[in-house]
Amino acid sequence: MKTRPYGFIVLLSIFLGLNFLAPCFAATVQEIAKKLSTLPPDQRKKAIEDGARQEGQFVLYTSMSVQDNPKVMAAFEKAYPFVKTDVYRGTPRSALLKASTEARAGRYAVDIIGTAPVEMWQLKQAKLSTGYLSPELQAMPKGSYDPEGYWSAFEVTPIVVAFQTKLLKAPDIPNNYQDLLNPKYKGKMNLGTEEYDWFSVMLDAMGQDKGLAYMRALAKQDLHLPGPSSRMRVQLMLAGESAIALAARGRRVVEFKEQGAPIDFRIFDPYAGEPNSLALMARAPHPHAAILFTDYLLSQTGQAMLAEIPRLSIRKGIKQKGRLQDLFAKDFTFVNPASYGANTKQLIDQFNQIFGVRP
The missing domain is CATH 3.40.190.10 (Periplasmic binding protein-like II)
Structure with missing residues (x-):
């Protein structure tokens, strides 16, 4: 949700x-x-x-x-x-x-x-x-x-990192968020345009300064930003638009996997x-x-x-x-209403500015 x-x-x-x-x-x-x-x-x-x-x-x-x-x-x-x-x-x-x-x-x-x-x-x-x-x-x-x-x-609703198994083979599958900054993933990842919940958890876990620095580095990876729908982004990934879908909704990913689609996922810390x-x-x-x-x-x-x-x-x-x-498989870091709710406008503004999203 x-x-x-x-x-x-x-x-x-x-x-x-x-x-x-x-x-x-x-x-x-x-x-x-x-x-x-x-x-x-x-x-x-x-x-x-x-x-x-x-x-x-x-x-x-x-x-x-x-x-x-x-x-x-x-x-x-x-x-x-x-x-x-x-x-x-x-x-x-x-x-x-x-x-x-x-x-x-x-x-x-x-x-x-x-x-x-x-x-x-x-x-x-x-x-x-x-x-x-x-x-x-x-x-x-x-x-x-x-x-x-x-x-x-x-x-x-678990938030995972999904990937297309035909485009990404075992040696190249990332193991953590830091791996996503590797140049080999540049231009191969997509992210939703309203992933504020995930963004909030990442900043809370990393701390504001380190979290924002990480997000700016991630934004330099030429992310595809097709829209707000996680399901649509996963479908685009399956069609070859990208190899990795960041902040994908885990339940939908599992459903596609059970239907035989070439998809799998990894759980990174923090697990939002x-x-x-x-x-x-x-x-x-x-x-x-x-x-x-x-x-x-x-x-x-x-x-x-x-x-x-x-x-x-x-x-x-x-x-x-x-x-x-x-x-x-891992414990969740739940979106904190007190942290997210009290800073909603700031978080949205930061997300939009870093990833170049027009409100």
Whole structure:
């Protein structure tokens, strides 16, 4: 899932106007979570289910695909038939705008938003979301959730380096990011025009100065920049446009490989992962049901269900389908909403300037 951070200044202005709405109701949601945290597991489970049964429903705004999201909702309703789900599906930006527009009008309909890193950060800054640390987070990897609970990742999009096996043979396959600066790869690589998530992870891992120096050196390799779509770039690579696709989405690469295409991939450090996360809304009208769904999706049962769809769930010990398991050979460095979200405009400007992308 790609983050679309355009309109950042407009969104930020809207959110600053929402800060006065920091509600007393938010404390009520937090109080529920605080009270639950004092209960033994069996009593906690009963309290959540009793509250959710009384509420009878919850509302989710999500950017998950129209093919997969109904499967997730159906699995949850099968597990908890006393809770009905109401879902709005859109882009990360549209889900965020819908929630913020409703809040400005004094309407608080949504309980949970499930979407991308920048939006998670903006929800927190606008005081639309609240912290919730599910007990299930103990089984989640480092960096996949906010220490204060403002976002909790439940799945990931791995970012890999893909290559065309007919154009690149074993001795010439790069082993790390530094190898990509070798002159023999000049003019043979492509990169998307909106790879801000990957760019953010690279700068965080390398440090600003070293990271920017590396990116400038990489840009001198005459990269092909055909557009924002990772899938299109991989298809162009398979057609011979380039030998290497940088920042390719791992799931699509594996799908092409399973179909017999001449493609393979390597995982380099840092291994960037784009998280899809949940945020509990501060004025959630159905807080128990929202907590129930969050716990379910992060649980062993919920994560196994996601993997079966298949989606790339991140809970430790979950077995992925087929060759998708190969994408979990190394630990992810997750896109950090706090780092990326707080510096979105700067990161976009740096990326565009270095790689010669026109906004």
